[in-house]
Amino acid sequence: MRLLRLRLANYRGIDESEVQFGRHGLTIVEGPNETGKTSLSESIGLLFDYLDSSKHRSIDAVRPAHHDAGPEIELEAESGPYCFTYFKRFYKKPETTLTIKSPNPENHTGREAHERAQKILSETIDIDLWRALCIQQGEAIQQANLSRQTSLSAALDIAAGGHQADPREESLFDKVKEEYGRYFTERGSEKKELQEAQKAQAESEAKVVSLEKQIQNLEKDIIRAADLGLELERLKKQEQDLRVDLFDYMKSLDEIKSLETVLETARLKLESAQKSEQAAKRDKAVRQDLIEAVLKAQKAHAELEESSKSSTASVKKSETDMEKAQSDSFATEAQRKAAESLLNLRRADFDYFNNKLHLEQLKERKERIDRAREEAALSEEVLVKNSVDEAILKTIQKAERSLITARAMLETGAPNVLLRGLTDLDFQIDGEHTTIAKDEERNLSVSDRIRVTIPGSLQMDLTAGSSSSDLLKKVEEVKQKLDVLCNDAGVSNTDEARQSFEARREAQQSIARRKEVEQENLRDLTYEELERKVLGLGKGVPAYPTARVPKPDLPPNLASAKEALRSAEAGLERDNEAWEVARTELDSARKVRDGLRERYQKIRVELDLKADELKRAKDELSRSRGNASDDYLESEHLKCTKAVHKEEENVKSAEANLCGKEPDRVRILAETAQGSLQTAEKKREAAQQENTEVRTRLKVFGEEGLHEKLHAAQSHLNYIRQANKAMIRRASAAKLLYVTMKDERDKARRAYVAPLKEKIERLGRLVFNDSFEVEVTENLSVASRTMDGCNVPFDSLSGGTKEQISMISRLACAMTVSKDGGASLILDDALGYTDPERLKLMGAVLAKAGQECQIIILTCVPDRYSNIGEATVVRLG
Amino acid sequence: MSFCFLHTGDWQLGMTRHFFSEGVQERFAQSRFDAIRELGRIAKEEDCRFMVVCGDVFESNLVDRKTVSRAIEALKDVPVPVYLLPGNHDSLNAASVYRATTFLERKPPHVHVIEDTNPIRVDEGIEIIGIPWPSKRPLQDLVALTTGQLEAAVDTTRVCVAHGMVDSLSPNLDDPALISLSSAEAAIAQNKIHYLALGDRHSLTKVGGSGCVWYAGTPEQTDYNEVKPGFALVVTINGGGVTTKEVNIGRWKFIERDQIDLNTKEDIDALRAWVENLGDKERTVVKLGFVGGLSLSLHSELEELIYHVQEILGAVETRMDNLVVIPEDADFTDLGFSGFASNTVERLRSNVEDSGSDADTSRDALALVVRLAGREL
Structure with missing residues (x-):
């Protein structure tokens, strides 16, 4: 539809306003606010939507506020093949006229005009798409909702190279989806109905199985009942047979029992006879024992008497032997004691000499220590007085060497006087007397001044020059220093110092030596112990010779004392041995005597006992014979033996009788029969019990009508199976149809989205850059923009960019549908978010779109659209 | 005696x-x-x-x-x-x-x-x-x-x-x-x-x-x-x-018919007529075994017939193992699809023709699409 002219009168605040639109391209309707720009786009909708008689609030809203007149809308437009003028006045003098100029002139008024206009519109344009594409004030950023726009879809289908889509296909798809939804959730899971149907089938199957099982159990019971009937018969018969057998066995057992009693009696009699025979035999043996005992006692008594006699003689001899041994023992013991006394004396003598020697040695050691201690004490004193140690000596010696050096230098530097004796002569040098022999020469060095005096004859003063005087002075200084050192050391000169040093060293050595001497002489003793020993020995040793017995004599020396000691020791050893031998012999003799005495006593006792025993045996025998003679006992024994033989015969006969009845076999057979009978009874009871149970079950369950129940359950299952099969089949068909159709629909959508995408991108590249791409969804909305490789979802874009892409998208749609069913695109107050630079570029986009479709721009800011190229401009207000 | x-x-x-x-x-x-x-x-x-x-x-x-x-x-x-x-x-x-x-x-x-x-x-x-x-x-x-x-x-x-x-x-x-x-x-x-x-x-x-x-x-x-x-x-x-x-004495009838040819609308009509002809329907039990091939639409018709028969007879058992449902162009031409729905139908039909593991499911899916589109049309 193309808008050619629109006139409004009495519309909101507009008295009258008419706008002529450019047939092609862009028309800019500019004007300040409240000049009716928005009313233009609004009025077209009202014109087509409402009857002139409508009291709808939308109509009410456009009534003029200040005067009572009906709002008028008049539109001249082209749509498809139609070119028409459509007029409506609402409320006041309502009127509708439609004048069609081409293709065929038509005139309509009133409701007819309204309906005809609607028909033309529905025939030629997609009114929904038109409304979707137009931008109303304040919605420029939003994308148009194009998901259900049939003309756009048709145009895109054609553009995609397909057939034009039938609008009913979407509706069909909805129905297919609805059918699918009966069985499946959106995620493809089975719905409750399907699940419950399957559950019901499972339950029904379980019920059938359960009933079949019950019937099978009953069938088993039926067979079992028949088997049990036979089993019971068999067991009854078996029981009867066993009872007969058992009766026979019991009868035999009674007979066996009476024979056993007979045997038992015979055995008792035999036992009694045997006991009598045993008694007679025992009496006989007792008598014989008595006789033998008397004989034995007599013999033993005689033997003991003989032994007694020989024992008395032996005792006497042993006593004599013992007395002799005792006297020998006394003699040797006296000898031993004498030897022992002598040995003690000789040992004391030896000790005396030994101690004497020891005392001397100890004294010597003590003296050595004492001496060393005295020397050390003296040395300590020397060390206190003498301070010349090695260092001091060395200092003095150094000073001495300095003096000698100074003197030598003085001598070499001083004038020399050679004295030669012409005769032996006494003279003085510096007042000191000296002599010189004939032809003796003596040099005198004059370091300073020398006076040589020949007493009574001559005095000669020799004086050195000035250089000698310096050397002399030096000598004096050095000498003075030496003197000071000597003085400090407590010595007069160097030699004395040296002696002092020697004396000091000796003193130190003496102190050191004292320790050695002490160690050497004390050994393991302390000095006090040593002293005590010396004192002890000093008292004891001299007293010994006087205290000792006079005889034998004290040996002259230690060696002889030692010899005497050894001799005494040997003597004692000999006497000891002799004493030991004598004592052993005595003990032996005593033992022999004691042994013989004891034996003699024993024999005496035994003899007495045996005499008593013999007497008793004789008494016993005589008493026994008084009761029963030996012959009587013999005849009694013979009688009893015969009785035993007789009873043995009786027992044998009874045993043979019993054995003939096979008692063990009969007893085992009877027990077995008894056991078998019990087993058979138990089996029968168990079978009876089971039979009762089986028959009870059959009675209880057999009348429950399981047959019909099973058939009913099977029928129900059959019905459910068929119903489920049908339902599953329907569900499968719905699923396949839905999946296939959705796939095809998606494919088609993807195909027809392509031309729109291409158009949007072509326009968009004018604004953005050549890398501009968009992702268009199946609902024909832009999902995201990609530029320079960067993809940004639409919702995340800036307001300006959203606005631009939304407008580009609308323009692309309008261009797509412009050939057939297209409608003029009205943009009310768009591009408010777009910056001036982009406005310029959007101008180029609008200009490009304007070449293919009619675009009407309503704006109160005309500068926004100063770069849209050629356009029809209409000014309002 | x-x-x-x-x-x-x-x-x-x-x-x-x-x-x-x-x-x-x-x-x-x-x-x-x-x-x-x-x-x-x-x-x-x-x-x-x-x-x-x-x-x-x-x-x-x-x-x-x-x-x-x-x-x-x-x-x-x-x-x-x-x-x-x-x-x-x-x-x-x-x-x-x-x-x-x-x-x-x-x-x-x-x-x-x-x-x-x-x-x-x-x-x-x-x-x-x-x-x-x-x-x-x-x-x-x-x-x-x-x-x-x-x-x-x-x-x-x-x-x-x-x-x-x-x-x-x-x-x-x-x-x-x-x-x-x-x-x-x-x-x-x-x-x-x-x-x-x-x-x-x-x-x-x-x-x-x-x-x-x-x-x-x-x-x-x-x-x-x-x-x-x-x-x-x-x-x-x-x-x-x-x-x-x-x-x-007996009043119940058990009738078994196997190998019933079903290929055309006439075949379905004949079957319908046969059923209509049965006497004492509520005490009659039939077991029907079908052979042949039917288009989706004819198959739908057959299913409707069976549904009806089940309502009036004592019981009906059917065996369709040998009855093939073949989607035909005519099944889809009336639907007038040209976009993804059309492609979907083509893919499913291809599955059926390939006789793969999902051929049966594809056939059901085609029937479903016809039904849903029919509801739409």
Whole structure:
């Protein structure tokens, strides 16, 4: 539809306003606010939507506020093949006229005009798409909702190279989806109905199985009942047979029992006879024992008497032997004691000499220590007085060497006087007397001044020059220093110092030596112990010779004392041995005597006992014979033996009788029969019990009508199976149809989205850059923009960019549908978010779109659209 | 001496059929109880001395108490003595229905259960030799065994009442329980018995050439493969001669049609006409097996027809394994799709033509799309 002219009168605040639109391209309707720009786009909708008689609030809203007149809308437009003028006045003098100029002139008024206009519109344009594409004030950023726009879809289908889509296909798809939804959730899971149907089938199957099982159990019971009937018969018969057998066995057992009693009696009699025979035999043996005992006692008594006699003689001899041994023992013991006394004396003598020697040695050691201690004490004193140690000596010696050096230098530097004796002569040098022999020469060095005096004859003063005087002075200084050192050391000169040093060293050595001497002489003793020993020995040793017995004599020396000691020791050893031998012999003799005495006593006792025993045996025998003679006992024994033989015969006969009845076999057979009978009874009871149970079950369950129940359950299952099969089949068909159709629909959508995408991108590249791409969804909305490789979802874009892409998208749609069913695109107050630079570029986009479709721009800011190229401009207000 | 009696059997009381809905099942069951009363009426009408029921009186020993009670109620209305023989379905085992409390407590005095082979004196000079089944699977020919032990009858007419298949009619000759026809005929020839009343076979059948051995069949049909069901026999024994009279009792029909060609609309119309032509529809059970190929729209028509038939007949079983649904262009041209719906249809049709694993589902999906689009159009 193309808008050619629109006139409004009495519309909101507009008295009258008419706008002529450019047939092609862009028309800019500019004007300040409240000049009716928005009313233009609004009025077209009202014109087509409402009857002139409508009291709808939308109509009410456009009534003029200040005067009572009906709002008028008049539109001249082209749509498809139609070119028409459509007029409506609402409320006041309502009127509708439609004048069609081409293709065929038509005139309509009133409701007819309204309906005809609607028909033309529905025939030629997609009114929904038109409304979707137009931008109303304040919605420029939003994308148009194009998901259900049939003309756009048709145009895109054609553009995609397909057939034009039938609008009913979407509706069909909805129905297919609805059918699918009966069985499946959106995620493809089975719905409750399907699940419950399957559950019901499972339950029904379980019920059938359960009933079949019950019937099978009953069938088993039926067979079992028949088997049990036979089993019971068999067991009854078996029981009867066993009872007969058992009766026979019991009868035999009674007979066996009476024979056993007979045997038992015979055995008792035999036992009694045997006991009598045993008694007679025992009496006989007792008598014989008595006789033998008397004989034995007599013999033993005689033997003991003989032994007694020989024992008395032996005792006497042993006593004599013992007395002799005792006297020998006394003699040797006296000898031993004498030897022992002598040995003690000789040992004391030896000790005396030994101690004497020891005392001397100890004294010597003590003296050595004492001496060393005295020397050390003296040395300590020397060390206190003498301070010349090695260092001091060395200092003095150094000073001495300095003096000698100074003197030598003085001598070499001083004038020399050679004295030669012409005769032996006494003279003085510096007042000191000296002599010189004939032809003796003596040099005198004059370091300073020398006076040589020949007493009574001559005095000669020799004086050195000035250089000698310096050397002399030096000598004096050095000498003075030496003197000071000597003085400090407590010595007069160097030699004395040296002696002092020697004396000091000796003193130190003496102190050191004292320790050695002490160690050497004390050994393991302390000095006090040593002293005590010396004192002890000093008292004891001299007293010994006087205290000792006079005889034998004290040996002259230690060696002889030692010899005497050894001799005494040997003597004692000999006497000891002799004493030991004598004592052993005595003990032996005593033992022999004691042994013989004891034996003699024993024999005496035994003899007495045996005499008593013999007497008793004789008494016993005589008493026994008084009761029963030996012959009587013999005849009694013979009688009893015969009785035993007789009873043995009786027992044998009874045993043979019993054995003939096979008692063990009969007893085992009877027990077995008894056991078998019990087993058979138990089996029968168990079978009876089971039979009762089986028959009870059959009675209880057999009348429950399981047959019909099973058939009913099977029928129900059959019905459910068929119903489920049908339902599953329907569900499968719905699923396949839905999946296939959705796939095809998606494919088609993807195909027809392509031309729109291409158009949007072509326009968009004018604004953005050549890398501009968009992702268009199946609902024909832009999902995201990609530029320079960067993809940004639409919702995340800036307001300006959203606005631009939304407008580009609308323009692309309008261009797509412009050939057939297209409608003029009205943009009310768009591009408010777009910056001036982009406005310029959007101008180029609008200009490009304007070449293919009619675009009407309503704006109160005309500068926004100063770069849209050629356009029809209409000014309002 | 001349007398007549009613020979029947295989009442199969308590029988159920899986293809019956609950209501139809009830009607089917009731018809069998009604048949007992009808037999009683005929027995009286024909002046029968007694009625013998040759086994399988009950479908199972485990039938419901209600079934037993209703059977006894029906038997009470029979005006002649009734002799019930336990057969293979209601054998005289430990769970026998004839020993159930309900049966024993309510059984009227003129109803007798044949529990052994001892001759039963029914009337002066008339004996029944019953041969009940002690278990489901006897291991020998019970008739031969029993008649072998009989002496020739003197001044007595003997009706032997037995159950089981005779060897001349059985495809399974290994069955040890088969009744030897020659042996039975020999017993008749030897004057041991004079008529052998048999049960087990549900079709009225004369066995052998003696005219004295008969299956009475079931009084109400139970399955499709029964040749002459729905009858009873009025047997008259006059001296040595036996005459029989067939009496129709049954009201239910089981019809099986296989290999019904369905390719065109005419075929479907013919089927519809055939159904319309059936009499006593509510007691008619049909089993239909189809062959051929139908378009989606014709298949829909067939389904509608079957749905309708199910409403009016006793029961309908169908087998469509050999009926192929072939989507045709005509099925879709009317829909007028050109976009994705059209592509969807093409893909599904391709699946059908490829006969892959999802061919059947694709066919159903196509039918669904036609239905949904039809709803839309």
